[in-house]
Amino acid sequence: MPAPRAFSPATTRLFVQRFSATRRGARLARLLAGLQLVEWGHPRGADDHDTVTIVVAELAANAVLHGRVPGRDFALLLRYDAGRGVIRIEVSDTHRARPALVVPASDEDHGRGLILVDALATRWGVHDRVGPGKTVWAECALSKGAGKPAYGQAAR
Numbered sequence: 001m002p003a004p005r006a007f008s009p010a011t012t013r014l015f016v017q018r019f020s021a022t023r024r025g026a027r028l029a030r031l032l033a034g035l036q037l038v039e040w041g042h043p044r045g046a047d048d049h050d051t052v053t054i055v056v057a058e059l060a061a062n063a064v065l066h067g068r069v070p071g072r073d074f075a076l077l078l079r080y081d082a083g084r085g086v087i088r089i090e091v092s093d094t095h096r097a098r099p100a101l102v103v104p105a106s107d108e109d110h111g112r113g114l115i116l117v118d119a120l121a122t123r124w125g126v127h128d129r130v131g132p133g134k135t136v137w138a139e140c141a142l143s144k145g146a147g148k149p150a151y152g153q154a155a156r
Contacts, residue, residue: 011083013040018075019060021068021093026060029076029091037087040080048142051120052078052087055138058113059091062136067093069133085142086122094133098126 015036019025033056034049042049056076063074077090101114117124117138124138 011081013080013082015078015080016075018073021064021072021074023064025074026057026064029060029074030057033076033078033089036078042142046143048087048140052089052140055089055117055120055140056091058117059089059136059138062099062113063091063093066097066099067095067133069094085144086139087142088137088139089121090135090137092129092133092135094131096133098134099136 015033017029017032019029030053034044034053037049037052038044042052056078060074060076067074072094074091074093077088077092079088079090080086081088099114101118103115104110104112120140121138122141124136126134126136129135
């Protein structure tokens with residue numbers, strides 16, 4: 001007779017949402033990602049919260065500015081893997097063009113989003129998705145001891 005297995009709670013949590021490919025949609029993606037991080041125990045103002053929300057903001061802005069196809073939304077997926085201490089951010093849009101990390105001239109007022117993502121994320125990349133378009137993803141390592149639910153909130 002096999003030995004009984006000990007119960008192991010799931011250590012991966014997901015947040016998935018579609019947004020309109022507008023500046024308002026990108027802003028809402030950033031705000032909802034921030035709220036989800038608070039629910040997962042990463043309070044506003046903490047380094048982990050700020051890092052992830054900046055990466056979400058930059059990837060969502062790129063989806064709206066460079067990946068927009070009229071009439072199509074973009075999608076945000078956050079995957080919190082407490083066991084690995086990583087939050088994976090995925091932003092999918094329907095445009096075929098892939099982002100490239102380039103250093104803009106010092107007098108240009110745009111083009112630094114992926115430089116921020118590259119600096120803040122432990123790794124990032126792009127892959128094809130089912131259907132048209134691509135998914136740009138980034139993984140952010142979390143601080144040790146982070147991820148405890150806020151007072152009065154249960155882990156989800």
